Amino acid sequence: MIDVEPLIREQLSKLDPLPATLSGDWDNVLARVEWPAQTRRERLQLRPRRLALVFVLAAILFTITSVGTPLGAVIERGFNDFSNWISGSPGAPVSPKAQQKFERQNERNWNGFPAGTQLHLLLQTEVAGVTFRLLGFRSGDSFCLRLSVRGEAGGEVPFCAPISVLQQAREPALVISADNNFGQVGKAPNMTMRASATFGIASDGVKDVIVSTTDESVGHALVGSNAFLFVAYHQTFGTSVSSVKAIAADGSTVALPLAVLPVESRPVRGPRRIERKVRGGTIGWLERHEKRGLAIPPDSQPEHDTRHIFGATVLFAREIQPDPADTTKFVLALVKAKGKAPLPPPVNVPTPGRKMICMGYYTGLGGSFNSCSYASDVFARGPIGRLETGNSGQFASLNGFVSDDVHALDLYLADGTIQKLKITDNIFTTTLSQALYPIRIIARDKQGAIIGNQVIEVPVPPTP
Amino acid sequence: MVRRTQTTRQIAELEALYKQQFPAFARVAISLTGSVELGKEAVQEAFARAIEQVDGFRGDCPLEAWVWRIVVNTARSSARRAGYEEADATIEPEPERTNGHTDLPAVQLWVQALPARQRAVVFLRYWADLDYRSIADALEIEVGTVSATLNAAHGSLRRLLQEEVPK
Numbered sequence: 283m284i285d286v287e288p289l290i291r292e293q294l295s296k297l298d299p300l301p302a303t304l305s306g307d308w309d310n311v312l313a314r315v316e317w318p319a320q321t322r323r324e325r326l327q328l329r330p331r332r333l334a335l336v337f338v339l340a341a342i343l344f345t346i347t348s349v350g351t352p353l354g355a356v357i358e359r360g361f362n363d364f365s366n367w368i369s370g371s372p373g374a375p376v377s378p379k380a381q382q383k384f385e386r387q388n389e390r391n392w393n394g395f396p397a398g399t400q401l402h403l404l405l406q407t408e409v410a411g412v413t414f415r416l417l418g419f420r421s422g423d424s425f426c427l428r429l430s431v432r433g434e435a436g437g438e439v440p441f442c443a444p445i446s447v448l449q450q451a452r453e454p455a456l457v458i459s460a461d462n463n464f465g466q467v468g469k470a471p472n473m474t475m476r477a478s479a480t481f482g483i484a485s486d487g488v489k490d491v492i493v494s495t496t497d498e499s500v501g502h503a504l505v506g507s508n509a510f511l512f513v514a515y516h517q518t519f520g521t522s523v524s525s526v527k528a529i530a531a532d533g534s535t536v537a538l539p540l541a542v543l544p545v546e547s548r549p550v551r552g553p554r555r556i557e558r559k560v561r562g563g564t565i566g567w568l569e570r571h572e573k574r575g576l577a578i579p580p581d582s583q584p585e586h587d588t589r590h591i592f593g594a595t596v597l598f599a600r601e602i603q604p605d606p607a608d609t610t611k612f613v614l615a616l617v618k619a620k621g622k623a624p625l626p627p628p629v630n631v632p633t634p635g636r637k638m639i640c641m642g643y644y645t646g647l648g649g650s651f652n653s654c655s656y657a658s659d660v661f662a663r664g665p666i667g668r669l670e671t672g673n674s675g676q677f678a679s680l681n682g683f684v685s686d687d688v689h690a691l692d693l694y695l696a697d698g699t700i701q702k703l704k705i706t707d708n709i710f711t712t713t714l715s716q717a718l719y720p721i722r723i724i725a726r727d728k729q730g731a732i733i734g735n736q737v738i739e740v741p742v743p744p745t746p
Numbered sequence: 747m748v749r750r751t752q753t754t755r756q757i758a759e760l761e762a763l764y765k766q767q768f769p770a771f772a773r774v775a776i777s778l779t780g781s782v783e784l785g786k787e788a789v790q791e792a793f794a795r796a797i798e799q800v801d802g803f804r805g806d807c808p809l810e811a812w813v814w815r816i817v818v819n820t821a822r823s824s825a826r827r828a829g830y831e832e833a834d835a836t837i838e839p840e841p842e843r844t845n846g847h848t849d850l851p852a853v854q855l856w857v858q859a860l861p862a863r864q865r866a867v868v869f870l871r872y873w874a875d876l877d878y879r880s881i882a883d884a885l886e887i888e889v890g891t892v893s894a895t896l897n898a899a900h901g902s903l904r905r906l907l908q909e910e911v912p913k
Contacts, residue, residue, distance in 0.1 A: 286900050286903045286904055287872075287900070289903075290857070290868065290872050290903070291872050293857070294857065294868075294869070294872050294873050305768070306764055306765060306768035306772075306789075307790070308761055308764055308765065308793075310790055311764065311790050311793040311794050311797070312794075312797070314790060314791065314794035315794045315797045315798055398783070
């Protein structure tokens with residue numbers, strides 16, 4: 283008789299290892315627990331009353347992840363570890379109804395997040411009848427937050443960024459969006475904001491986040507589910523966040539990057555020179571109608587944009603997705619102007635018959651064609667054809683395309699670091715904290731010589 | 747007060763069990779649900795339910811076996827909702843062959859093709875390394891049933907191997 287036991291053990295041990303992204307998340311378990319009411323009250327009473335500026339009633343989610351033994355002991359990993367965001371989605375799944383609403387919204391977006399993306403509730407609080415819910419989810423190589431506000435002053439603040447933003451972060455927490463104002467009370471000059479929210483993500487070891495404002499008030503944010511949320515109530519109009527600090531369990535403090543107005547003048551890093559002049563480049567594959575990336579799907583938003591908004595004849599267009607795990611997609615299109623219909627800048631009003639290169643930028647949150655340039659002009663000054671920024675809270679996307687002459691792109695940031703940009707079918711994209719501006723983008727040829735050099739002082743006003 | 751202290755200690759034990767054995771719980775739940783996502787979700791839900799119900803844990807079996815029971819039941823419920831068990835029941839083992847010999851992955855395919863209860867018993871025995879008593883507690887069946895189920899699983903594998911391996 284065959285002894286099958288050793289064979290079974292051996293074969294089970296050879297089963298595919300668990301996906302690298304699959305790891306335990308005890309915080310998430312705790313967030314799902316429905317605690318008995320008495321326990322909940324007891325735990326709330328244990329929490330020190332320390333919210334000087336804000337009035338926050340922490341939801342169960344916050345309470346259970348921040349107070350008492352053994353729950354308080356769960357946050358014991360490194361101060362600078364975003365493991366829950368990097369390996370999964372922190373927080374607890376939202377209600378089926380909220381999930382369905384999210385999916386309906388997502389379905390309407392041509393470039394929506396993959397089916398099955400689960401929305402998670404990170405933090406919730408209520409301030410003077412206004413409910414603030416901080417939601418989040420992971421989608422491929424992106425992480426997204428959404429501040430949903432219900433009450434007299436409602437609204438939503440969406441945000442998405444590549445997970446590389448977290449992987450590259452040197453601080454234990456990141457301010458994602460600051461000074462989101464909801465509702466106003468009274469009239470200028472004595473107007474106050476009903477509520478003003480600032481939120482971000484926090485690593486496992488962050489115990490407290492302290493927010494200071496320009497009126498010299500100091501308050502504590504809710505911290506839990508690898509996120510933080512600060513809500514100021516009836517803040518004088520014009521008051522804004524001036525600094526945010528993360529506190530670890532051992533009391534160590536780290537000031538978080540924060541882009542504030544007025545923008546502080548800082549030196550532009552990196553070389554100032556051009557080592558080889560390059561003019562009149564092309565995007566060869568686009569000129570040759572080479573099938574890079576993917577075809578534009580029929581009845582999609584980009585197709586609608588090209589046909590109906592431009593009024594131009596599309597000669598050739600392809601969808602480029604620089605990172606297959608990220609929802610960010612671009613459309614590069616070679617079009618010919620048919621009439622005087624307005625086009626995206628910098629062309630605006632085209633000369634009929636002239637060829638143009640147009641670029642569309644689409645994320646899981648939406649997007650559109652946002653630039654068109656005459657093909658004969660786009661590389662007339664250098665190999666960096668388009669360089670565009672778009673703000674989203676404290677961060678800004680940086681996108682564009684370069685000619686075939688460019689072999690590498692280096693980004694010199696205000697903090698002295700250098701980031702290498704990946705180029706995919708002439709497209710580049712990244713997301714940066716606005717606190718890292720001004721930036722310099724350097725284009726190099728195959729020999730490493732500098733052939734393009736551009737500076738962006740400020741992407742957009744650093745407020746949401 | 748005593749009761750609360752005990753509950754606190756048990757939650758700490760649950761936390762330790764979760765952190766030490768998450769891969770085993772996840773692997774078994776994935777095998778029962780047929781999905782990485784559903785499997786992980788089942789483990790998360792199961793431990794949350796375990797915390798909620800730990801006050802009612804009578805201690806008539808090891809805490810680990812009690813948790814396994816919750817994990818298995820949660821995973822099975824999840825699989826039923828997803829229609830996995832019904833679909834899985836129709837899977838037939840299709841051993842890979844090379845020169846007339848059964849390749850080792852055939853055993854893995856055999857595991858996947860086992861009926862749900864046999865698969866659960868096999869995983870709990872050989873992946874989670876539970877003894878018969880703990881498996882019985884986890885699946886809420888008799889120890890004799892565990893033994894019979896494993897025998898049946900072994901028998902089907904032996905038949906598969908005898909058919910495939912020339913003597």
